[in-house]
Amino acid sequence: MFPFCFEWIWDMSHIVFMGGLWFALIIIGLGMTYCIGRTFYDTYIFKGKDGHN
Amino acid sequence: MKIGRRSFLSLGIGGIAGIMLSPLPWKLMDDSAIWTQAWPWTPVPPKGEATYVNSACTLCPGGCGISVRKINGRAVKIEGIEGHPVNDGGICVLGLSGLQLLYGPTRIRFPFKRVGERGAGKWSEISWEEAISEVAQKLGDLRKNGQSESVACLSGNDKGTVPALFKRFFSAYGSSNFMRIPSVSDSYELAVLRSSGQKAQLAFDIENSDFILSFGSGIIEGWGSPVHMIRANSIVRKAGGKIIQIEPRLSNTAAKSDKWIPINPGTEYALALGIANVIILKSLFNKNFVDSNTSEFNKFAAFVKSVYSIDNVEKITGIKKETIEALALEFAGAAKPVAVCGRGQGKVQGSLGEVMAVQALNALVGNINKKGGVFTVSDHRYFTLPGSVPDATKLANHFTDEVKSGKYTAAVLFVYESNPLYSLSDSKSVREAFAKIPFIVSFSSFMDETATNSDLILPNHVYLERYEDVYAASLPIPVISLSSPVVSPQFDTKHAGDVILKIAKKMGSPVADSFAWNSYDSYLEEAFGDNWKVLSEQGFLEDRTVALAALITASKKFDFTAGFTDIKSLYTPLVTEGDPDKYPLFLIPYDSMRIASGYIGDPPFAVKTVEDTVLKGNDILVEVNPVTAKALGLLEGNSAIVETARGKAKVKIHLFEGIMPGLVAMPRGLGHSAYDNYLAGKGVNINELIGSLEDPASGLDAAWGIRAALIKA
Amino acid sequence: MKEEKSDKSAKKFGMVIDLDKCTGCGSCMVACMAENNVPFKEDESKKLVSITWMRVYRLTNGKSFPDTEICYLPKPCQHCGGKGEHGHSPCVSVCPATATDYNKETGIVSQIYTRCFGCRYCMAACPYHARYFNWWDPVWPKGMEEYLSPNVSVRMRGVVEKCSFCFHRYQLAKDKAYYEGRSDIGENEYQTACAQACPAGAITFGDLNDSGHAVYELKKNKNAFRLLERLQTNPKIYYLSSRQWIRRAGDNYLKNEK
Amino acid sequence: MDSKIISGELKRCSTWQFALWISAAGAVLLWGVYAMLLCWFKGLNQTNMNDSYGFALWIWADLAIIALGGGAFFTGFLRYIIGKDELKNIVNYAVIIGFICYSSALIILGIDVGQPIRGWFIFWHANVHSMLTEVAFCLTCYLFVLIIEYIPIILENRRIDNIPFFHNLGHNMHSIMAVFAATGVFLSFFHQGSLGGVSGVLFGRPFAYREGVLIWPWTFFLFTWSAAACGPCFTILITKITEKITGKRLVKDNVIELLAKISGWMIGTYIIAKIIDTVYWIKVTLPATGFGLMDFYSNNPFYGIWILVLEIVICGILPALILISEKGRKNRYGLIIAAILAVLGVCINRWVLVLQVMAAPVLTFETWQMYFPSWQEIATTILPLAYGIIIISFSYRYLPVFPQEKELNPWTINGGK
Incomplete structure (x- = not known):
């Protein structure tokens, strides 16, 4: 899973497969981070009445 | 909030x-x-330096050399010794499982004395001192009353120094009732004795033969010295030799042979005589040998000509004339042919006529005591003891009958390296007979059926804990190996040899006078004399001088009639018991390398190799030809009852094309009630269903099966 | 250059089993169990849940009495090289946790018990049914653990195991050779437990690439065949039989095929 | 009792009625949990699997529910990526069904492996060449996505929505849902495919093995396709069942019909591809291994050629024709029958590619292996069903799952308890 696991080899299949996986994980992670971060901002800093409801 | x-x-x-x-x-x-x-309950075997100890296996009469791998005093694996004259590195299922016996749950840990009903399994642990005193006391009393003959012993074998010690004890004590468990050796011995006046065994030189005509011998199924014979089979195969197997069931030997000839069970002797007839009629026999080394040839020739004509033999055996003729031509035409008998593993005696008919074939082609033929190996003593040890060996097949009928009163019975309650045929009678013996002493290392039903157990060391000489059975050139202690005794057991010495000493003069040795080990060393050095260093003796002492070649002529004035009485066709209408089928036993059927019960590893067409759960499967099964309305896996005049048992059906219609085949070695949960309760003991069938010519048990009925359950 | 050299020294251990010699005695099975700490249960008659790395099959020619023939066929793990011998054996390529691996140096398919988490995908992939699952915890009767060998770890419940060509024996032999200053081991120094025990001498084990080893010539025998060669699994177990029906039983053929 | 949590405008059954319903499902759930615990603590000897049947009922259940859960990714794909806006009225439910299917699949996998505590080795020591690794990775990642898609629905609960943080969170998640949905589609596409690859790559098993492109056998694509085709049918079916049980109309016909129409075309094209694949397999792939077609459909007590006919004709061509024709999908019974057949078809396909693969002998001297699951296996397979019913019941009761419910059931607007 990580480059320091001994079964890790820097070959095409690892790059493609793990690349895809980490790509997906990063998108999910960043997306959630954005949502939570934005929510914190909206709720505790901006404190504005939600303008969309 | x-x-x-x-x-x-x-x-x-x-x-x-x-x-x-x-x-x-x-x-x-x-x-x-x-x-x-590494779950805490998953064992982690401790590491250590590996060492090897050479020894010999005593689990069957094979006499293989074994090498045991040890780690820090633990024995971890048994292997065959490469270069050993018996097995050359090979080893069988049972031999490989030896450590499961050594460390197994069925070991008897202390001397035990029965406290409850016999067979109820209630024991009290007693000291060796008490146990030995008790036996000595009992024997002493009997001797005082002049009842020495009422003491008997059933031994698993009669070769080697331990049986010699038993025999010596019996002779000093005054009983002639030292018996070995019946086997085909009995009929070999009797045949040799009657045909040439020698006390000798037959040994077939399979590996050097080029044409083997086997009358039902399971050459690769544990016959003779099992591993040696399997090796011999490979050697024959490689050399381009031929093996013809004659038996009603496609055994492994039949499957591996060049030709399998199914025969009506129990008519093997007739086929041998029919072949002899053809050989004589066509003058294909070895005239030189017949003239100079045999007697009563003409009488024999006239007899087979009149009674065993080829047409007649076809009728009796169910084998086509052409086949018989072809067999005769091939057999007589081969360079080193040998005819072989002793059904399956040779666990039953068989009729004298059968051995004689087969030996007649060997005599006709002149290969008695020749390379690739059959050897008469005299029952020599490869060790020497001061004073004489009378040969007290008796045939044991009548023992139970005589005890049961009251002809013989047994007051004390020693059971050594045998399990008669399980392995003698007609178990019910054996149990009745044993019930009449007031004091049974078992030397068993394991809680087998007989030990369970004894009064006192003096547990022997397991072979991996003791010294003993091991005589490889049925080899033309005898090999004696040394079984050495691989591990120290695991429990409070004693070498049976030492126990006998102690009993003798306890009894005092005059019995004790014959036993000057302090321990079995010193006795063993003394018995081997000059040979001890070689035996203990090399691990085995294959001395040519030993071999030569064993062979008395050509000094005695082979008598075709075995001393019978009326040859016909030698070849009386035997009818097995049971009403043919009530019991339309025949039940025959078969042997397998994977199921130990002798003194030793099958260890867990071996049971694991038993196929599911033989044993399924606790159910035994019997082999039936699909034609027979169909007639009885039976399908694969159906439950059925096998019934014979001796008993009945629940079985399951396995359809097998390789068995003659009309037969039911059941493996030997299952149906134990004793031992551990890995063996007990699995299958049926065929001895419960088969009785003995006395050969009127010899008194031997000639049973090859029994009439039976198979009823859908 | 370096590649070439390592390629040359690459071994390919394999077996040639002479079915004409095999008597079906079962020694190979027990030798294997004893060598490799294979557990046993009270009821071992359910063969589909019975662990026998080496299993002897009983083949019949399907003909009726008296033309019936039977033949025994010992079947260990076939240590497949996979298509083109690249080491993509059916099981190795599917194991999700790299718990089974193809050793390029020896051609042996290994199984790492402590790595396996028991998904059994390898078992589904193996057409030879050479892989066995530990459905139960191994239990030895009290005292019998004494005979367990430290050279092969005891497997716990829930993992897959299979024949390893007694790989620990290879390691021991290599170690010994190393201490004695030798770079290579002899044919006799590394033999599997089954080959060693076989009373009939039916099993020959060695390096299929080494012309000095007995298996090298034996595998070229005209009677030699492998199981399911058409699947391109490239097994390393060769069988010899002089009987045509047995050789044909080694693979599947279409009805109209000769 | 719980009326404060229920969205005010929606009519729901009484609390005790709901409790009874939940406890009935809960009893089944407990039975499954008991079986699950048996398998964990006593080991897989509790099953009837064996060394020939290493994959059995569970793996089939896994493959089947994931295929059925395919409604989520495909509906999401149509809604967020293609832009079929009508589908917003069913996408919530599709997501919940998807979530149930995928989480169940992971639970089943957790029971199925021999050493569940070591299950994470599949990630840590990943062998990228294994289809199962791909399955595990995508499955887990996609489950994350489904949770992310499910969270905003939960946050819409009346009480939760009152809390500003959760209200904002729900809003923010909605706003970038297309990104998650796209990731989900990508992941789902791959793992539906790799599930197909699981059996397709088994070159030692001629019954399962398929040729393909690069590392992917044809079954890879067929699985994705069939999941996309039949998943929506499962969503429709569950929606219809929910409507039947609640006695209310929840989704408008045009939404259902749109989904049914797309599904029909998908099934139609899928089944053509499947037929081509089967014919190629019979004519080219199989003979090369020495097998004939009928070797796999005879000499055994169960698997006859009927199963192939059932899968392709009755559960493939037939539902495709019904759903493609306007008359067919507009007919109440036609729609339901087609949906049932399509769901059955994909289940049979997964069954065949898991269980029949194991049953068919490859070595000439082995025979067909029939297997019947133990009660522990059945209980743990039913477990997700009970679990799904409970999740759906709670979701339906407390969350505004169906945007059209108010509109379709106007008389309940003021009658909410």
Whole structure:
């Protein structure tokens, strides 16, 4: 899973497969981070009445 | 309130997030992985330096050399010794499982004295001192009353120094009732004795023969010296030799042979005589040998000509004339042919006529005591003891009948390296006979059926804990190996040889006078004299001088009639018991390398190799030809009852094309009631169903099966 | 250059089993169990849940009495090289946790018990049914653990195991050779437990690439065949039989095929 | 009792009625949990699997529910990526069904492996060449996505929505949902495919083995396709069942019909591809291994050629024709029958590619292996069903799952308890 696991080899299949996986994980992670971060901002800093409801 | 809940929620979420980011989950995951890789209840064998101890296997009469791998005093694996004259590295299922016997749950750990009903399994542990005193006391009393003959012994074998010690004890004590468990050796011995006046065994030189005509011998199924014979089979195969197997069932030997000839069971002798007839009629026999080394040839020739004409033999055996003729031509035409008898593993005696008919074939082609033929190996003593040891060997097949009928009163019975309650045929009678013997002393290492039903157990060391000479059965050139202690005794057991010495000493003069030795080991060393050095250093003796002493070649002529004035009485066709209408089928036993059927019960590893067409759960499967099964309305896996005049048992059906219609085949060696849960209760003991069938010519048990009925259950 | 050299020294251990010699005695099975700490249960008659790394099959020619023939066929793990001998054996390529691996140096398919988490995908992939699952915890009767060998770890419940060509024996032989200053081991120094025990001498084990080893010539015998060669699994177990029906039983053929 | 949590405008059954319903499902759930615990603590000897049947009922259940859960990714794909806006009225439910299917699949996998505590080795020591690794990775990642898609629905609960943080969170997640949905489609596409690859790559098993492109056998694509085709049918079916049980109309016909129409075309094209694949397999792939077609459909007590006919004709061509024709899908019974057949078809396909693969002998001297699951296996397979019913019940009761419910059931607007 990580480059320091001994079964890790820097070959095409690892790059493609793990690349895809980490790509997906990063998108999910960043997306959630954005949502939570934005929510914190909206709720505790901006404190504005939600303008969309 | 609202804020409190919210902060509680945030605290919870924050806390979880914090824990997730800490090393704790990783550590837990790592720990869990380590834990599941070695659960505390999964054994971790301790490491150590590997050493090897050479010894010999005594689990069957094969006499293989074994090398045991040890780690820190633990025996971990048994292997065959490469270069050993008997097995050359090969080893069988039973031999490989030896450590399961050594460390197994059925070992008897102390001397035991029965306290409850016999067979109820209630024992009290007693000291060796008490146990030996008790036996000595009992024997002393009997001797005082002049009842020495009422003491008997059933021994698994009669070769080697331990049986010699028993025999010596019996002779000093005044009983002639030292008996070995019946086997085909009895009929070999009787045949040799009657045909050439020698006390000798037959040994077939399979590996050097080029044409083997086997009358039902399971050459690769544990016959003779099992591993040696399997090797011999490979040698014959490689050299381009031929093996013809004659038996009603496609055994492994038949399957591996060049030709399998199914025969009506029990008519093997007739086929041999028919072949002899053809050989004589066509003058294909070895005239030189017949003239100079045999007697009563003409009488024999006239007899087979009149009674065993080829047409007649076809009728009796169910084998086509052409086949018989072809067999005769091939047999007589081969360079080194040998005719072989002793059904299956040779666990039953068989008729004298059968051995004589087969030996007649060997005599006709002149290969008695020749390479690739059959050897008469005299029952020599490869060791010497001061004073004489009378040969007290008796045929044991009548023992139970005589005890049961009251012809013989047995006051004490020793049981050594045998399990008669299981392995003698007609188990019910054997049980009745044993019930009449007031004091049974077992020397068994394992809680087998006989030990369970004895009054006193003097547990022997297992072969891996003791010294003993091991005589490889049925080899033309005898090989004597030394079984040496591989591990120290695991329990409070004693060498049976030492126990006999102690009993003798306890009894005092005059019995004790014949036993000058302090221990079995010193006795063993003395018995081997000059040979001890070689035996103990090399691990085995294959001295040509030993071999030559064993052979008395051509000094005695082979008598075709075995001393019978009326040859016909030698070849009386035997009718097995049971009403043919009530019991339309025949039940025959078969042997397998994977099922030990002698003194030793099958260890767990061996049971594991038994196929599911033989044993399924606790059910035994019997082999039936599909034609027979169809007629009886039976399908594969159906439950059925096998019934004979001696008993009945529940079985399951396995359809097998390789068995003659009208027969039911059942493996020997299952149906134990004793031993551990890995063996007990599995299958049926065929001895419960088969009785003995006395050969009127010899008194031997000639049973090859029994009439039976198979009823759908 | 370096590649070429390592390629040359690459071994390919394999077996040639002479079915004409095999008597079906079962020694190979027990030798294997004893060598490799294979557990046993009270009832071992359910063969589909019975662990026997080496299993002897009983083949019949399907003909009726008296033309019936039977033949025994010992079947260990076939240590497949996979298509083109690249080491993509059916099982190795599917194991999700790299718990089974193809050793390029020896051609042996290994099984790492502590790595396996028991998904059994390898068992589904193996057409030879050479892989066995530990459905139960191994239990030895009290005292019998004494005979367990430290050279092969005892497997716990829930993992897959299979024949390893007694790989620990290879390691021991290599170690010994190393201490004695030798770079290579002899044919006799590394033999599997089954080959060693076989009373009939039916099993020959060695390096299929080494012309000095007995298996090298034996595998070229005209009677030699492998199981399911058409699947391109490239097994390393060769069988010899002089009987045509047995050789044909080694693979599947279409009805109209000769 | 719980009326404060229920969205005010929606009519729901009484609390005790709900409790009874939940406890009935809960009893089944407990039975499954008991069986699950048996398998964990006593080991897989609790099952009837064996060394020939290493994959059995569970793996089939896994493959089947994931295929059926395919409604989520495909509906999401149509809604967020293609832009079929009508589908917003069913996408919530599709997501919940998807979530149930995927989480169940992971639970089943957790029971199925021999060493569940070591299950994470599949990630840690990943062998990228294994289809199962791909399955595990995508499955887990996609489950994350489904959770992310499910969260905003939960946050819409009346009480939760009152909390500003959760209200904002729900809003923010909605706003970038297309990104998650796209990731989900990508992941789902791959793992539906790799599930197909699981059996397709088994070159030692001629019954399962398929040729393909690069590392992917044809079954890879067929699985994705069939999941996309039949998943929506499962969503429709569950929606219809929910409507039947609640006695309310929840989704408008045009939404259902749109989904049914797309599904029909998908099934139609899928089944053509499947037929081509089967014919190629019979004519080219199989003979090369020495097998004939009928070797796999005879000499055994169960698997006859009927199963192939059932899968392709009755559960493939037939539902495709019904759903493609306007008359067919507009007919109440036609729609339901087609949906049932399509769901059955994909289940049979997964069954065949898991269980028949194991049953068919490859070595000439082995025979067909029939297997019947133990009660522990059945209980743990039913477990997700009970679990799904409970999740759906709670979701339906407390969350505004169906945007059209108010509109379709106007008389309940003021009657909410």
